[in-house]
Every structure is written in C-alpha cells, then in structure tokens.
Amino acid sequence: MKIIIYPGSFDPVTNGHIDIIIRAARLCDKLIVAVANNESKKAVFSLEERVELLKRSLAGMENVEVTSFTGLLSEFVKKNKASAIIKGLRTVSDYEYELQMALINKSLSPEVETLFLVADIKYSFLSSSIVRELAKLGGNIEGLVPDCIKETVIKKLGNN
Ligand code: ADP
Numbered sequence: 001m002k003i004i005i006y007p008g009s010f011d012p013v014t015n016g017h018i019d020i021i022i023r024a025a026r027l028c029d030k031l032i033v034a035v036a037n038n039e040s041k042k043a044v045f046s047l048e049e050r051v052e053l054l055k056r057s058l059a060g061m062e063n064v065e066v067t068s069f070t071g072l073l074s075e076f077v078k079k080n081k082a083s084a085i086i087k088g089l090r091t092v093s094d095y096e097y098e099l100q101m102a103l104i105n106k107s108l109s110p111e112v113e114t115l116f117l118v119a120d121i122k123y124s125f126l127s128s129s130i131v132r133e134l135a136k137l138g139g140n141i142e143g144l145v146p147d148c149i150k151e152t153v154i155k156k157l158g159n160n
Helices: 015-025 047-057 073-079 092-108 128-136 147-157
Strands: 003-008 030-036 064-069 084-089 113-118
Touching (some): 003 015, 015 084, 128 147
Parallel strands (some): 003 084, 030 064
C-alpha cells in the first residue's frame, strides 16, 4: 500500500491545502494529513482545533486520514510506513525553504522521498496567515477556506 504524508501547521486549513490534498490523494492508496505539534511555532488554533477543522473539511474523502505528530517528521514517516512526504509549492521562497527541509529529511531517512505539487494559480497567493489576518480585520474569507469551517474561523479570530 502506497502511503503519503502531507505535513503542515494548517493554522487553519485553507482551500490551497484542500487542493493539494485532493490532488495528492489521487497519487496514493492512503494520504495522511499530519498536523505538526510544534512548540516553537506558536499556532493560533490549538492542535485539537486544527485537526478538527481538517476532519470537518475532509469528511467523505475515503483515503484521507487526519492526525497530528510531535517530534521529527522523518520518524513519523517511518513509523507510518509511508514512502513519501508531499508539499505544496507556491513561490520561490516556498521552494527555498522546502528544498532545505527535503534535504534534511533525506539525510535523516534516505528511503523517504519528498514530492512537490505546484500550487494551483488561484491559490498561489493564499496562506493560513493571510486568512488569519483577513478574518481578524473583518475581511471576507469566502472562497479562501472550506465553507463548513468559515464561521468557526471568523468566530475565533474576528472582533465580534
Ligand atoms: P502555511 O504556509 O499556509 O502556514 P502550512 O505550514 O500549513 O501552511 O503548509 C503546509 C504545506 O502546504 C506546505 O507545503 C505549504 O507550502 C503548502 N501550502 C500552503 N498553502 C498552500 C496553497 N495555497 N497552495 C498550495 N500549497 C500550499
């Protein structure tokens, strides 16, 4: 069985992430969306909230599982017998950062590949931080996050 891991902060999940998930799920038998529990990268949504928002958004996607992980991604990948990590690339700066990560993970676990999917042009400007900022300032986040989580995101971040 081909298992791929899609790791990230998902703080919160956006339609850009969902696009990558749908496309990545077609390439494997099981896609594990893995929410990083990273103490040094302070998230606005708790780990439980980030997992719940993803699960709600992905309900009905049969070969997609949502979970969280702590510690080294390369260890998580091995523990789950996954053959690859998948990442989305929006910009050149994403590429620089992701290349560094891919090389580190390769040196830690030579058997684990990193695959890159190029972001859909309509989501190439979209990030969780843009969504957080917009929601905080009362901007419209319609079309940027799944409809089923929109109200929860606004309630958490909005002024009223
Ligand atoms: P963000 O940069 O939005 O905080 P994450 O840390 O959750 O995102 O990112 C997880 C992965 O998803 C990374 O590989 C990132 O490049 C990718 N990603 C994030 N937003 C998008 C998008 N709009 N389109 C495609 N890939 C994306």
